[in-house]
Amino acid sequence: xxxxxxxxxxxxxxxxxxxxxxxxxxxxxxxxxxxxxxxxxxxxxxxxxxxxxxxxxxxxxxxxxxxxxxxxxxxxxxxxxxxxxxxxxxxxxxxxxxxxxxxxxxxxxxxxxxxxxxxxxxxxxxxxxxxxxxxxxxxxxxxxxxxxxxxxxxxxxxxxxxxxxxxxxxxxxxxxxxxxxx
Amino acid sequence: xxxxxxxxxxxxxxxxxxxxxxxxxxxxxxxxxxxxxxxxxxxxxxxxxxxxxxxxxxxxxxxxxxxxxxxxxxxxxxxxxxxxxxxxxxxxxxxxxxxxxxxxxxxxxxxxxxxxxxxxxxxxxxxxxxxxxxxxxxxxxxxxxxxxxxxxxxxxxxxxxxxxxxxxxxxxxxxxxxxxxxxxxxxxxxxxxxxxxxxxxxxxxxxxxxxxxxxxxxxxxxxxxxxxxxxxxxxxxxxxxxxxxxxxxxxxxxxxxxxxxxxxxxxxxxxxxxxxxxxxxxxxxxxxxxxxxxxxxxxxxxxxxxx
Numbered sequence: 430x431x432x433x434x435x436x437x438x439x440x441x442x443x444x445x446x447x448x449x450x451x452x453x454x455x456x457x458x459x460x461x462x463x464x465x466x467x468x469x470x471x472x473x474x475x476x477x478x479x480x481x482x483x484x485x486x487x488x489x490x491x492x493x494x495x496x497x498x499x500x501x502x503x504x505x506x507x508x509x510x511x512x513x514x515x516x517x518x519x520x521x522x523x524x525x526x527x528x529x530x531x532x533x534x535x536x537x538x539x540x541x542x543x544x545x546x547x548x549x550x551x552x553x554x555x556x557x558x559x560x561x562x563x564x565x566x567x568x569x570x571x572x573x574x575x576x577x578x579x580x581x582x583x584x585x586x587x588x589x590x591x592x593x594x595x596x597x598x599x600x601x602x603x604x605x606x607x608x609x610x611x
Numbered sequence: 612x613x614x615x616x617x618x619x620x621x622x623x624x625x626x627x628x629x630x631x632x633x634x635x636x637x638x639x640x641x642x643x644x645x646x647x648x649x650x651x652x653x654x655x656x657x658x659x660x661x662x663x664x665x666x667x668x669x670x671x672x673x674x675x676x677x678x679x680x681x682x683x684x685x686x687x688x689x690x691x692x693x694x695x696x697x698x699x700x701x702x703x704x705x706x707x708x709x710x711x712x713x714x715x716x717x718x719x720x721x722x723x724x725x726x727x728x729x730x731x732x733x734x735x736x737x738x739x740x741x742x743x744x745x746x747x748x749x750x751x752x753x754x755x756x757x758x759x760x761x762x763x764x765x766x767x768x769x770x771x772x773x774x775x776x777x778x779x780x781x782x783x784x785x786x787x788x789x790x791x792x793x794x795x796x797x798x799x800x801x802x803x804x805x806x807x808x809x810x811x812x813x814x815x816x817x818x819x820x821x822x823x824x825x826x827x828x829x830x831x832x833x834x835x836x837x838x839x840x841x842x843x844x845x846x847x848x849x850x851x852x853x854x855x856x857x858x859x860x861x862x863x864x865x866x867x868x869x870x871x872x873x874x875x876x877x878x879x880x881x882x883x884x885x886x887x888x889x890x891x892x893x894x895x896x897x898x899x900x901x902x903x904x905x906x907x908x909x910x911x912x913x914x915x916x917x918x
Contacts, residue, residue: 551646552647
C-alpha cells in the first residue's frame with residue numbers, strides 16, 4: 430500500500446460515526462420507521478457501527494440488514510474477473526420505511542445505482558437515504574449522498590482505503606496511490 | 612473466482628473448488644428465491660436454449676425458472692414439436708439454432724455424450740441436463756446442496772445410493788461429485804441393478820436395505836425406471852418393495868437420523884412408501900427448490916465467464 434496520507438485515525442473514525450448517527454436521527458426525527466442497510470463488504474461493518482451508535486443515543490433498535498449488489502452490477506460484460514457474490518440478509522419488511530443505505534466510499538455512483546435497483550426489488554421504501562464515510566468525487570451518475578463523513582477531493586490515480594477492525598485490524602482511512610494497472 | 616471449464620458436461624473430473632464455488636453461489640440465489648420479487652437482472656441480454664430430446668418436467672421447468680429469474684431470454688425446444696420430426700439431423704438443428712445467436716445451450720438427450728459432441732459443433736456454453744445413462748450433473752449438485760443444507764457438511768458423510776444404479780445418470784453424477792467432496796459413497800440394490808465391478812471405484816455394495824440404513828447418514832433413493840426396462844431386472848415391483856423399499860418401519864427400527872433424498876418422480880409404494888415420501892425424514896421438495904438455486908448458480912457462473 431503506497432500511502433499518501435492518513436485521513437482518519439481511530440479516534441477521528443469513531444467521532445465521525447457518532448456524528449453520522451446523530452445526523453441520521455436528526456433528519457429522520459428519531460428512529461421511527463428507520464431501517465439501516467449496509468452494503469457488502471465494508472459498508473456492512475460501518476453500518477453495524479452506526480447501528481450501535483443509534484442504539485446508544487436513541488435507546489432504540491432499528492432493523493439492520495446487509496445488501497449484496499453483485500447481481501445488479503453493470504460491469505459483468507466488461508470486467509475480466511468474475512466478481513464473487515455474497516448473500517443479502519434483509520429479513521425485515523422495507524415497505525413504507527426510511528432506508529439508510531450505508532457504504533464506505535462514494536466514487537462513481539454505480540454501486541449505489543445497483544443498490545437502489547436491488548432495494549426496489551425488495552419493496553417500496555418511503556425514502557432511501559445514502560450515508561457514506563468518504564465522498565471522493567468523480568461521479569459518473571447523478572447520485573448524491575445525504576450523510577457524508579468526509580468530502581475528499583481526489584485524483585483518478587488515487588484510491589481511498591477504508592480499513593476497519595473486523596477485517597483489517599484497525600479503524601483508519603488512507604489516501605493511497607492506485608497500484609499500476611499492468 | 613471462476614469455474615475452470617466453460618461447460619458443465621458432468622461431475623467427473625470437476626475439481627473440488629469448482630463444486631464448492633457452485634454450492635456457495637447457490638446459497639446466494641437461495642436467498643433471492645425467498646424475496647417478494649424473485650428476479651435479478653444479472654443475465655440480461657443472454658439467450659439460452661433448452662434443447663430437450665427427452666421428456667422432463669422437473670428439470671426443464673427448473674432450468675427455465677432459473678433462466679427467467681436471472682433475466683435471460685429463454686427458448687424451449689422439444690423434439691415432439693420440432694423439425695427433428697421431419698428428419699433434420701441433430702447437427703443441422705443445432706447449427707440453425709446457433710445461427711440465431713444463442714449464448715448457452717441446456718441439453719437433454721437419450722444418448723450419452725451428446726453434450727460433449729455439442730461443444731465441438733457450437734460456440735455456446737453447454738450444460739448437460741441428462742445424457743443417456745451417463746450423467747446428470749445439476750441433479751448431483753442439488754443433491755449435494757440439499758445434503759449440506761440438512762447436515763451442514765459433505766466431508767466424511769456416508770451416503771448410499773439405493774436402486775437401479777446401473778441405469779441411473781443421477782447415481783453416476785452423485786458418485787463423482789460426492790467422492791470429490793470427501794463423502795463416502797456406497798450403493799444398495801439387487802445385483803442385477805448394481806454395475807459389475809463398481810467396487811473398484813472404492814464403493815461399498817449393500818444387498819440389504821437394512822444394512823444400508825444402519826450404516827449411512829444419507830440414502831439417495833433412485834427411481835425404479837420402468838421405461839428403461841426395469842422389469843427385466845426384478846421379478847416384480849412388489850417384490851422390490853418388500854426387499855428394498857424404504858418404509859417408516861425400517862427407518863424407525865434401523866436409523867432414525869437418516870436423511871432421505873429422491874430425485875423424483877417417485878414411484879409411491881415401490882422404492883419409497885408413501886408415508887416416507889411425505890414424512891419427516893425426507894428432503895424431496897427442498898431438493899426441488901434448491902434445484903432452481905443450483906441451476907441459477909451454474910447459469911450465472913458460466914454465463915458471466917469471460918473466454
